[in-house]
Amino acid sequence: MVPTWHYLALAAALFTVGVIGVLTRRNIIIIFMSLELILNAVNINLIAFARHWGSVDGHIFAIFIITVAAAEAAVGLGILIAFFRNRDTVNADEIDLLKW
Amino acid sequence: MTFYEVTFYVLAVVALLSAILVITCRNPVHSAIFLVLTLLSVALIFLQLQAEFMAAVQIIVYIGGIMVLFLFVIMLVNLDVAVRQAPYNRQRWIAGFAALVLLAEFTLFIYQGRDWAKLPPAAAEAVQPNTELIGRALFQNYILPFEVASLLLLVAMVGAVLMAKQR
Amino acid sequence: MTTLLEILDQPLVLALIRVLIVFTALSLIVAYLVYAERKILAHIQVRLGPMRVGPHGLLQPIADGLKLLLKEDIIPEGADRAVFWLAPAITVLASFTAFSLIPFADNFYVTDVNVGLLFVIAISSLGVLGIILGGWASNSHYPLLGALRSTAQLVSYEVALSFALISAILLAGTLSMNGIVKAQLQQGVWFAFMQPVAFFILFVAAIAETNRNPFDLPEAESELVAGFHTEYSGFRFSLFFLAEYAAMVLVSSIAVTLFLGGWLRPFPNVEWLGFLRFAPVVVFGAAGTWCFLRFFRFPTGREWFWQRLMLFALGAGAAAAALGLLYPPVLVASQGAFWFLAKVFLFLYAFIWFRGTFPRYRFDQLMRLGWHFMIPLAIVNVIFCGVGLVLSWELGWNRSLSLLLASGATLLVAAWLARERS
């Protein structure tokens, strides 16, 4: 049996990778992908704990997180499309206006 | 080590490596492919954790839905410009440092919780039959979040369409 | 000898054998599906179709396969080589792997899991990735446009498809594929009769999901040349091709499993029709007899030697198969597989028939049909189905009657939606 904390360690590592991606990449699309990594790391934790305690509540939370991820991706990428049509770029550091 | 343990470690390594590739690839499409690999490994890890419903959801929603969305967007925006530019922004050293601190924190927490984590986990069949249990929990204990999720989806739909449609 | 049996008795080895059997059978079915399509289309179109390779062109798929294997491998300039290579592999993976969850007979399936149907959907939804990556990797206008179209079409009809599947699950109460078949056995009726609208939606969505006429826009050769696989040639192309036909078989199998009783024989609960389980034996026996009769009437002579030999071999094979099928466990498996495949071929024939008959929709019309008609109808159908079931439980109405009422209500909505469309 794999100890639960191994899952936690994997989740932590994935989370960190995601954070690095969010902080360092310029391309918004890749930043979004890194966000997905972070959310996945959380999901691993939730499922691992659900398994540990033998309850499905963690699964429910994970489903909601996936729902949120889908909503986030839809809206975020929608904003990105709108932004790209106006500014012709997908670079995060060029999004420096509060209004355009 | 049993077969299942081996599976986990292999999957963990694949997930981690491809996650690293996600954030290092210059080409967003390659990033997306590696993200698919990560998500697939995570789905298999779910499976290995007895969360079969979650594994299926992960594949259906994440890989079949969200990743398709990502690929669409990558194709909609002009890719070549992005590929030619510097992939990382100026704060990469600060970011790296912050990430290291974060990792250290995680290590500390997991280390502190090691005793708790050694508690015997529940029986393997505790979360079976998966879908049925989730159904019952979702529709009996988590009614409100469930209905709110529908609102969230509504808002996301409206927001995304408005954003994309505006000229 | 014991060691061999022991090895064979290992669950994983058993699973592997089953996997290999299903994979090989599937590849053969797909190869001959292409042949069948060519033949049937040819007969619809007053021509003969393949006739040269083997009697009635029976060896044509093999010749095609060899030809494609030997063809030059061209990767266009500017293509992303790795992704170009990966895309067909993903597509094949997606459309083949889902067969591991399809029950072919009561005792013959690769595996049966609790969330089987979800996994079937999950695995087959990976196919979209192959298409979109293939279109992107080619670095060419037509494939890209074809890939975008294809993806938009697939995802649109996937929504309708999922809703149609949910109606069936409402009736079955399980996601296990074999469980769904057994539910139909238990309730004594194929779900197609309980949920005709859902079955219709599934059928239309299945045609759209497999890019078949009249929804074959992604590869509408008159507009987009060949769609997302325009740049693919040789064996890579044939992989897409195989995957497409495998997907046809897959959606037919899903439809059959969920709505047409899977491996159940017709009227599974009527005892006196039990002789139907000998159908495969009879069919093989008849085929063998026919072959032998032909063999004896066949002209003798050197130039006919090979044909005679082939006929004899076919007859002997069929006769042997008929005898072998009498062995009880094999009989269960074979009669299940027989009825299952018979229903699947009915579907496949419809696919081919449509291809020979219909013109092609335009893309906007296709999308409108999907989003303005099929999806609302599917949602409404799920709701009404749910209402019908609750009526039967809470008020004690006859289950079939309430479901039929629900279907009638759905049809009214369909009429209203259709009025909206025109």
Added chain:
Amino acid sequence: MGQTPSVSTTILGADEVILNMGPQHPSTHGVLRVKLKLDGEKVISSECIIGYLHRGVEKIGETRTYAQFAPYVDRTDYVAAVSNGLGYCEAVEKLLGAEAPPRARWVRTILTELQRIASHLLWLGTHALDIGAMTPVFYCFREREEILKIFEKYCGARLTTHAFRIGGLLYETYDGFEEDVKKFCHDFLSRVDEYEELLTENRIWIQRTRGVGILTADDAIAMGASGPVLRGSGVKWDIRRAFPYAAYDQFEFDIPVGENGDTYDRYLVRMQEMRQSHRIVLQAIDSIPSGPIAARIGKVLKPPPGEVYHSIEAPKGELGYYIVSDGSTQPYRLRIRPPSFVNLQVLDQMIRGLLIADVVAVIGTLDIVLGEVDR
């Protein structure tokens, strides 16, 4: 022919893209190249690039004698070679002041109408194929084959027939010609019903063609469209009626016209035209006069100086020959007025605002042959 792209890739709006359709495209009916400026899948504008098949037929005409040039016209609209030959021979006859004898004119009419049916059949098959119906093409080729067999029996060639000669015919009709034609006619109407059964009432076919590629009557006239394209827009004009040639003044037939000028109407018009052609053939085959098959025009053709324009109602529209003679054995100037070329010009106007799929349908409905467009 390495034509350099003339519209440079200008800066496009966020959703605009330039898509090149042809010359190697399954449904541009040859080597037509259409450059589409798209907004998503919607056509903003288009540009036809033609000339890939240009062989300088008009220049060749200036260096051949009148009789030598006759086979060349078969190769312009190569799916209606008989019609081309009729137009050319009659133009030269007019230039000479000669007229083919009645029997020749009757046979010419029969063969030309059969050719019209063959051409329309080819059009129907490919048009349906473009819209995704793959079966009609095989049915159409089945009937076309019968017609081509008659041609083959008559003059030995199926496609580029060179069936007629200046002044009349070279060959007398073969034994059984009338029976063959009658046999063909006997089955033909039911076959047309068969095609219509597949298409005319088909919901998808109607959705794909009705309201697509609308050409108003005024636009059609202004753009010089002729033939079924013009009639589909509701202009009841047919050269067989306006300026009767061959033996058309002897036969009764209707001129089918459309109402809305859309692809569906042009489809109906052509389907009706096939029935009308069938009607003409039936009338003609029963009344072929006997007599000589060729006028006496001499071996060496030296038309007196002057010029003539003669046009016929080819399957695709007004096919005109404008010949200037300087009194020598060769035309001084030989101009072919190609219906496909002029009709193709309407394409841009018709496809603006439509989708890519409609472009294919509209190209199909124009019924162009690139050999004639490019000459």
Added chain:
Amino acid sequence: MADEQQKKPEQKPAPTPAGEQKAAPPKPPARPVPPKPEPLDNELIRRLRARFSEAIGEATLDRKQAIVVVQPSRFLDVCDYLRTEEKFDFLTDLTAVDWYGREKRFDLILNLYSFSHNQRLRLKVPLGEDTHCPSVTGLWGTANWLERECFDMFGIVFDGHPDLRRILLPDGWKGHPLRKDYDILQQDVAWVKENLGIESGQ
């Protein structure tokens, strides 16, 4: 006046039933009389002359077809008048003839047709080698490609044409093939290379 418009052809021989004259051997008809162009004078021409006096040149009837010579100076006005007033609303064809050696080298030929009168009229515009001709694209949309073809083949420049480029020949082509001084016999390898920019396969 063009006289092709008789809808009821009286002079055509009635069809003789097949078989009636089978016995008589087919006798070739007499040799035709060579047609001669003759001067033309009818209402339309008179109206044209009254309106555009000197711009309307010779009018002839050749093979029963009406031909009017129009000077390029008022060509566009004449066309406009013909289209709007005389209802020649269909431009059947637009082409040119190269009379190499003549002072005004080209004849621009316009074939007009009127649906309402069912009659044809041919305009002839003599043009010198360097004379530009006004474009009639504004009057008949058909003229667009036809003028482009004319430019391509003869080098006649149409002023006011929206998009005067070569249409059948490649853009880089040298010379105008339908001119009489364009020698088609010199197409050797060098010529192909110069004109098409490709290596000749000959």
Added chain:
Amino acid sequence: MPENYVPILMFGVIAFLFPVVTLWFASLLRPDSRDVGFRRKPYECGVPPEGDARGRFGVRFYIIAILFVIFDVETIFLFPWAVQYKALGLFGLVEMLVFLGILIVGYIWLYKKGALEWV
């Protein structure tokens, strides 16, 4: 339980290896590709392609993808409901009606907004 999934994995691996192995095998059999002329140029109907193909295509495709993701998530909620429907009964139906009702409102909004129109 997870052992039931191993055959799926096996099948997947075989299905994935099938193209790989066959392509490799084919590369041994077939003659070498000769890279001459235009044969490796992307297909653009016979003329050199202009610009980069990985260009921009309509935003409508994107809207379709968004809607798909939203409805995909929705169906995910429906599956456990459908499986447990008998146990949930009328209450489950009402819950799902509310859930679907909210989304149907969104659907009608989309319809009115014209987001479901392709052109």
